[in-house]
Amino acid sequence: MTAEMLAHDDELAIRFCGLSFATPLVLLSGCVGFAEEYTRVAGFSHRQTGAVCLKGTTGQARLGNPAHRICETPMGMLNAIGLQNPGVDYVVKHILPTLDFSETRFIANVSGSTVEEYVEVTQRFEDSPIDAIEINISCPNVKQGGVAFGNDPAMAARVVAACRAVTQKPLITKLSPNQTDIAHSAHCCIEAGTDGLSVMNTLMGMAIDAETRRPVLGNNQGGLSGPAIKPVALLKVHQVYQVAKRHNIPIIGQGGVSNARDALEFLIAGASAVGIGTALFYDPLICAKINDGIRDYLTRHQLRHVSELTGSLTLNSPARPPVSCGA
């Protein structure tokens, strides 16, 4: 019996964009390098995850931003890495062959400064063993591309359509929260052919050192992650789900997930899978704990499978109309 067959019997195993995930947990791009980094830690295993998103990859190698690249903030952190990566050719030739694809699903994260660069990188991954492609139109830390595309729904759709045209692999679009109407953007990306959505990337923020009167980050601004953004992310997942469910487009909910309860909340809001990022920095062994916590919940609530939770949110009754306090 293969690991995949076993996984299907498991209450946590899901299908996501046609792929088998052993659990709903997805390690997020930018948090785990090119996937092997966390395996340094004894007790960590990719088998505790459904998928691992590799670091954002561009056409050519990028050095990324100068230090400081990270800064702790109340219940969160800012980062401005700036897409440091060795370029897609190196990733396909030298990194993918070192990954053990029997352990989990590996998802490439594609970025670029132009639509053409997104297409070039996607094409390169199309001819590789990678399981799926995540389009990063929401990186807040590069001057061109990234969030500049993600905050314009028409532009986002152009990028998605262009990548769709060159790949048969599952295509997941990572949406930016730094826009007025994320649900509209989701709709445009679905129309353009995305198979799944990642909701959401980091919120743009700044930290200032009052003593020096300078921003702490070398890039001046960065992306906020961690528990501080969880309520924002939950609302975005809920909003996007209203659109996505009509098209059977699954969501990887993400933003400040630190424990099983957080993961459950994202599933209930409408996510089919749940991203783990900043929480790994505090506890590299957190995935096993979250999986156990979800199993406990399923048992307590007499649910047979984790997918039953997706979108199971029951909204409260709308507010009543104002009552006159007339004299």
Place this chain on the structure above:
Amino acid sequence: MSSTAHRDTLFVEQAPIIHNHRCPGGQYLLRLKAPICAQKAQPGQFIHLQCDPHLPLRRPLSILSTDADAGVVDLLYLPVGQGTQTLTTRKAGEILDLIGPIGQPFSLPAHASRPLLLGGGVGIPPVLFLAARLAANAHHQPLAFLGSELPFPFDTRKAALDIPGLPTEASDTLSCCEDWGIPTRLSSRAGLPGCFNGFVTELADHWLKQLAPAERAKVTIYACGPHPMLAACAALAKAYQLPCQVSLEEHMACGVGGCAGCVVETQQDGQPRMQRVCVDGPVFDAYQVF
């Protein structure tokens, strides 16, 4: 084919606090029961510690010493932010979650050498860890200069082991270094008694200047401390054409190489690279950094 040589090289330990007490000068000496780290740690490596459950990030602390037989690790830290402030309140018997030992350690030459150890402020612990290891190796003839603006959190005494070429005001040494047979002198710009009024690099320059060229050629500099001090160490090494290893620090998130948050720009073969302080360092060739 999977490349797995790096796998399972870092360990999460639930480490009971044995003691956590304030030293003269305001630094704290933290002793943890962490048998795996105690057995595996090399000078220059660090641990990544959960200090405060209300903070989203761990704190990297360099290792001062280990006792593999007793399974204990000693750390010296200065409370500067919320994480290390909270750490001062943790009591003996409480459990701290650590990852370690992390990073590339100082590397020692295989042949007989004269290691010159330079430590400044909170950069002193890894230099003392290296000194202790060198003391156990008769191959080398180490010597140390340590600088601090705060009172040294270690016993000091008048030095008996001679170091030629130094100003007479540099009269005191750390008792532990003297006991290990490592000639050591102290510097401070805060007027601490028995200390040279200046920088460790000035003491090093005095000593290097009087060495015969053949002896000077055996010197390798090992340094840890504030960035300006490390820049001065690198400049000194270049002036005398000596190898130099520096241990760096940078804002750090994951500590295991995943996030690329703690980078330093290095030069290799004329090309710039952004390397991670956590797993590519913290010890780097000074010539690649400065």
